[in-house]
Amino acid sequence: SQQGEEDPQALSIQEGENATMNCSYKTSINNLQWYRQNSGRGLVHLILIRSNEREKHSGRLRVTLDTSKKSSSLLITASRAADTASYFCATDARSGGSYIPTFGRGTSLIVHP
Amino acid sequence: EAQVTQNPRYLITVTGKKLTVTCSQNMNHEYMSWYRQDPGLGLRQIYYSMNVEVTDKGDVPEGYKVSRKEKRNFPLILESPSPNQTSLYFCASSPPRGPGANVLTFGAGSRLTVL
Numbered sequence: 581s582q583q584g585e586e587d588p589q590a591l592s593i594q595e596g597e598n599a600t601m602n603c604s605y606k607t608s609i610n611n612l613q614w615y616r617q618n619s620g621r622g623l624v625h626l627i628l629i630r631s632n633e634r635e636k637h638s639g640r641l642r643v644t645l646d647t648s649k650k651s652s653s654l655l656i657t658a659s660r661a662a663d664t665a666s667y668f669c670a671t672d673a674r675s676g677g678s679y680i681p682t683f684g685r686g687t688s689l690i691v692h693p
Numbered sequence: 694e695a696q697v698t699q700n701p702r703y704l705i706t707v708t709g710k711k712l713t714v715t716c717s718q719n720m721n722h723e724y725m726s727w728y729r730q731d732p733g734l735g736l737r738q739i740y741y742s743m744n745v746e747v748t749d750k751g752d753v754p755e756g757y758k759v760s761r762k763e764k765r766n767f768p769l770i771l772e773s774p775s776p777n778q779t780s781l782y783f784c785a786s787s788p789p790r791g792p793g794a795n796v797l798t799f800g801a802g803s804r805l806t807v808l
Contacts, residue, residue: 611795613795613796613797615797620781620802620804621801621802622783622800622802623736623783623785623797624799625796625798628796668735668736672795680738680741680751681726681797682738682752683728683735683736685733685734686735
């Protein structure tokens with residue numbers, strides 16, 4: 581079952597603009613992660629935010645987490661053509677105390693030069 | 694270099710011909726997992742393993758087998774492949790604790806076509 585769902589499914593912007601994508605999930609989490617995937621390649625970890633954190637930054641990335649709304653957002657500022665990729669959120673589904681990450685369907689971002 | 698290595702990267706096969714996709718990691722990670730990725734469906738988990746000799750079904754285990762005899766290897770076995778198993782497959786691993794806990798490192802992917 582897919583715990584997290586990204587929104588929008590697709591996003592097309594111009595270079596220099598900001599890109600915002602959202603993730604909603606269903607059950608309580610301990611942490612939420614964002615990953616990036618260039619076309620047909622393996623996913624690469626971007627950032628992890630814990631349930632007791634509200635905001636986290638990494639370079640041009642800003643992630644927020646609202647546990648009351650069960651949602652997170654990823655903001656990419658001053659986007660570049662090289663940011664073109666699919667972005668996935670992953671939430672931790674606990675099974676007997678073990679961590680089982682589950683992914684959403686992703687947001688496909690196109691940044692036009 | 695710390696990495697997850699999958700082989701083969703590309704494979705075209707025929708229905709019913711058994712195949713194995715290998716996955717190896719050199720980071721001493723305990724957790725390993727297989728995913729398949731299909732257009733519009735995102736990543737779906739096939740099987741995962743919390744440690745050696747411990748494996749569990751994910752969301753879409755039908756038609757697949759796995760084994761975890763050693764910590765570094767987690768092969769995915771398709772005993773009798775069918776066309777609906779045509780997909781892009783990813784292996785991933787993570788440490789359960791310490792720095793990087795629960796952060797997955799992915800392989801480059803294996804694109805499988807079953808005719």
